[in-house]
Amino acid sequence: MTDIPVRVRPEIAALPPYRQGRQAGADAFKLSSNENPFDPLPSVVERLRARVDVNRYPDAAATRLREALAARYGVAVDGVHVGAGSVSIIAQLLAAVSGPGDEVVYAWRSFEAYPGLALVAGARPVQVPLTADARHDLAAMAAAITDRTRAVIVCSPNNPTGPIVTQAEFDAFLDDVPDDVLVVLDEAYAEFVTDPHAVNGIRLIGTGRDNVLFLRTFSKAFGLAGLRIGYAIGHPRVLDAARSTAIPLSVTAQAEEAALASLDAEAELRERVAVIAERRDRLVVGLRERGWRVPAAQGNFVWLPAGDETAAVAAAFEEGGLIVRPFAGEGVRVSVGEEESVEKVLRIAASVVESLPQGHSGRGLA
Structure with missing residues (x-):
């Protein structure tokens, strides 16, 4: 880049800064950063x-x-x-x-x-x-x-x-x-x-x-x-x-x-982890039942392979009060959040999967 006032390594000048998951307003669920939804003990x-x-x-x-x-x-x-x-x-x-x-x-x-x-x-x-x-x-x-x-x-x-x-x-x-x-x-x-x-x-x-x-x-x-x-x-x-x-x-x-x-306090924290893992598994089952091709999920998040429709899918979630993490042209990562967010995720996911073209890589495990 020619507008940098000091000498910077070219590969660093071309490197985009790390972009964290978007913050959420008071009326939205933040499901973009794989954070633990529980307050500290x-x-x-x-x-x-x-x-x-x-x-x-x-x-x-x-x-x-x-x-x-x-x-x-x-x-x-x-x-x-x-x-x-x-x-x-x-x-x-x-x-x-x-x-x-x-x-x-x-x-x-x-x-x-x-x-x-x-x-x-x-x-x-x-x-x-x-x-x-x-x-x-x-x-x-x-x-x-x-x-x-x-x-x-x-x-x-x-x-x-x-x-x-x-x-x-x-x-x-x-x-x-x-x-x-x-x-x-x-x-x-x-x-x-x-x-x-x-x-x-x-x-x-x-x-x-x-x-x-x-x-x-x-x-x-x-x-x-x-x-x-x-x-x-x-x-x-x-x-x-x-x-x-x-x-x-x-x-x-x-x-x-x-x-x-x-x-x-690990024993108490492990109980919370078990809740999140169970919530994750319900999300995977529910998303697949609604037509999404969801890979095996073992973290505290699920992946929707939306491909070229990633931006539109992420926008639909945001309009529904869910801030998710889009990866342009590839897919959307949805963190496992509060229990109240689960049904909203499934409802919005069901509405947008129908807009994916036939044969889309995001469809098929229902």
Whole structure:
């Protein structure tokens, strides 16, 4: 771009900024950002109110939380890294392992931040198309790895389409990945998974796969999206590289306190997660009954493959008081929100599916 007053890398000048899901007015349901619809637990709010020392810097290492997570997973404290959301840890990792001329491989469509994070690190994004049923094509991803590949990202359940990668598929995939290529298993929605065959990062612990790590977040199931805190479990030396590229003091004391309080209240939070998962499953059944071809959903969202009609479908939801997340030319992601929103989603979805042309990819699983 010629109107930038300073010298900016051309690929950054051409890179659109991250666009979050639209905010909703007081009379609409916000189903655009995969947030937890429940208010924070009173016990978590109480702990937050006690942390008013905002005039002091936080513990840069988030030591108490790392110790708690290390005990939870049976790993050394250095095998835990905490960041301002799991996405910030991906940025740190890519900055640590890649640079100009390198490549980062991931499925597409997947989390929309991946391409930008690779470009910012100086690497070339390598996008591998999903299968026809909106799943990772791990064989194709393995085939896309070259001598220039420095990292591979696997998102399970996949955001925004919903399906999981199975443990068997992931294990076989790792056999095809060189030992010096970083594999990031992004499990931001792991707590919502009910499929027993799904990959689980916990099973990686102690397997000797030192190039593989998994990410979790407190934003989704634990309902702390506004505080920005997530973590990685992996080999200490790999995580040291991420720690070296992290922005210092980016995890606030309040976020750490809320995460610790959430771990203490995990049983209560898991009950809420079960409610959301049941609500999600009802949405999938209802949408399919109304004519939508909905992929298997294992996160806290469902995917409507609207294709060229995406903008019109999203507009219909907005007119009905539901703010959803459109991906131009591909589809609409609908987060699982309040119980009162479920029937509205189904009603509007039923009205718009009839406008899709015969043979449209969004129709057919009814």
